[in-house]
Amino acid sequence: MASSSEAKKKRICLTIEQKLSILDALKENSASRVQIAKDHGCDPTTIGRIVKDEAAIREMALSNGNLKITRKRKSSYDDLNLAVSQWFHAKRAKGALISGPVIMEKASEMARLLNIEFQPSNGWLARWKANENVSFHKLHGEKEAADFAGAADWMEKVYPDMVKGYDSQDIFNADETGLYFKALPSGTMAVNGEKPSGGKVQKDRITILFLCNQEGSEKFVYSIGKSKSPRCFQRVRNLPVKYYSNSKAWMTSEIWTQILVELNQKLHSQKRKIILFIDNACCHKLKEGTRLQCINIVYLPPNATSLIQPLDQGIIHSFKAHYRHLIIRKQLAAIEQDISAKDFSKTVDVLQALHMVKSAWNLVTPQTISNCFRKAKFTSQSDEIDVQESEVVQEDQGSPNAEDLGISAEEFTELINCDQELECYGELTPQEIIANFCRGDKNDSHDQDGEVEETERQMPTNGEILNALNVLRVAVEMKGSNFERFYAFEQEIFDITRSNKKQSKITQFFSKN
Known part of the structure; x- marks a missing residue:
């Protein structure tokens, strides 16, 4: 036995x-x-x-690429390893040649910045390489840079072959833009002879990544801020827009890879493949070893993205027009309550900005997106139409203009373009990479000018919620708006108030005074 x-x-x-x-x-x-x-x-x-554990297994396979390991082992130096990885992938995205001794030297430098007692060894280097799916490659000569005659030549000779086999719903473009999320019109109406004074220009910024398909039927938006955990996020269960952070509020290859890995998982569950056109910025290089079975990435030719990138043909412009319209509407409400512009700007925190980003992006119509893809010549030969800028704007009937905002055309253009030159990516220094790990929540509740964004958020009482609902009901009654939509919203509010209450006992209503 x-x-x-x-x-x-x-x-x-x-x-x-x-x-x-x-x-x-x-x-x-x-x-x-x-x-x-x-x-x-x-x-x-x-x-x-x-x-x-299927989701975690597939994410590990996509983000790591080394399928021979049994699991990703944890290390006593997780922050250090991650910092070295970010530095390595940022440098490789720029084509830097990096050897094992260079990595070990950089690890020593970052350990000192992290105040960690650490001496890199060959064993540590081997484990780091295995976790990052990095190996040594012998050089075989210099790779020549691609040479395109121009945007038109690329669209005529290269693009048609790239999109063969893809439906229009599976042709995507992605691009970033910087956003001064507190920016307001720079001027004001005043009586002749009066000399109004204004505050300093609000330059609190975030970076927004847009990703949409040719039909405009699918569109995604992501945000990158400076604060790791803004105070306004406290007690918030669901953010309106996915949020990432670093000390510069820049797109990095680390964040880019995370976003595409998650998108790839979604596409894999749908048994679907897409082609994604992006510019060749260094932040758009995936971490080495990352495999995306469902996303075919195509880099647009250098020095031509302003001509052939669909998001640059009016989509981002339309988004910013909607965003500025939303913030000015909020400013008008503040004026009616005698709130100054300076005090109003303090109420526009990152969370408020993300809500407006989501709302403004929802207002960009599929027709606008489709027109901009056509303007960039992202069309089949049979569907090719010469789309002018005026047509893009005219067919976006919901896009606000200067007249809607009550400002001049020049000021409207200036407001929309005030953050046009904002950098969206760059190379973080080793000190900045380490700072991203060392930042604590106590420093994240302040804006770049050192002013506190807001006090800790408190859940409104049920009485306050229901009083606000009554005010909305009166507005709907007197405006003759759609009651069906209000009833649906009212039911959601009732669900919130019920979840706020503790279960009461009937005997409580008969308790003695």
Whole structure:
């Protein structure tokens, strides 16, 4: 009779590659869990755990690329390893040649900045390389830079072959823009002879990434700020826009890779593949080892993105027009309450800005997006139409103009373009990379001028919520607006107030005074 130790099965450590094959086999219904467990020499409960952790397994496979490892091991120097990784991928995106000794020297430098006692060894370097899926490559000569005759030549000779086999709904473009999210018109109406004074220009900034398809039927938006955890985010369960951060509020290859890995997972679940056109900025280089099975990335030719990038043909302009319209409407409400421009700007925190970003992006119509793709010549030969800037604006009927905002055309243009030259990416120094790890929440509640954004947010009482709802109901009644939409909103508010209440007992209503 075999002893219990002999009967006990030997523990099997499956690699990421094996786990992916198990998940794919289950999706294809090619075998049962019992049969798959038998084929891999493991227990059926192991298969259950793999199914439960599918999202994490697929994310690890996409972001790491080394499918031979069994799991990503944690290190005593996680912050240091991550800092070195960010520096490495940023430098490789620019084509820098980096050897093992250079990495070890940089690790020593960053350890000093982090106040960590650390001496890099060959063992540490080997583990770091395995986790990052990095290996040594011998150079085989210099790669020549691509030479395009121009944007028109690229669109005529290169683009048609790139999009063969893709439907228009699967042709995407992505681009960033900087946004002064507190910016207001620079002037004011005044009586002749009066000399009004204004405050300093509000230059609190975030970076916005837009991603949309040719039909305008799918559009995504992401944000990057300076604060790691702004105070206004406290007690907020769902942000209107996905938020990332670093000390410059810049797009980095780290953030770019995270966004595309998540998008790739979504596309994988839909069994769908897309082609994504982007400019060749260094921040758009994926971390080495990242695999995106569902996204075909195509870099636009250098010095031509202003001509052939759809988002630059009027989509971002339309977004900013809507955003400025929304913030001016809020300013008008503040004026009616005798709130000064300076005090009003303090109320526009990052959370308020993200709500307006989401709302403004929703207001950019599919027709506007489609027109801008056509203006950039992202069309089939049979559908090619010469779209002028005026047509883009005219067909976006909801886009506000200077007259809607009550300002001059010159001031309207100045307001929309006030942040046009804002940098959206660049190279973070080692000190800035380390600062991103060392920043604490106590410093994140201040804007760049050192002023506190706001006090801690408190949940309104049920009475305050219901009083506000009554005010809205009166406005809907007197305006003759759509009551069906109000009723749906009212039901959501009632759900919120119910969730705020603790369960009461009937005896509480008969308690003695």
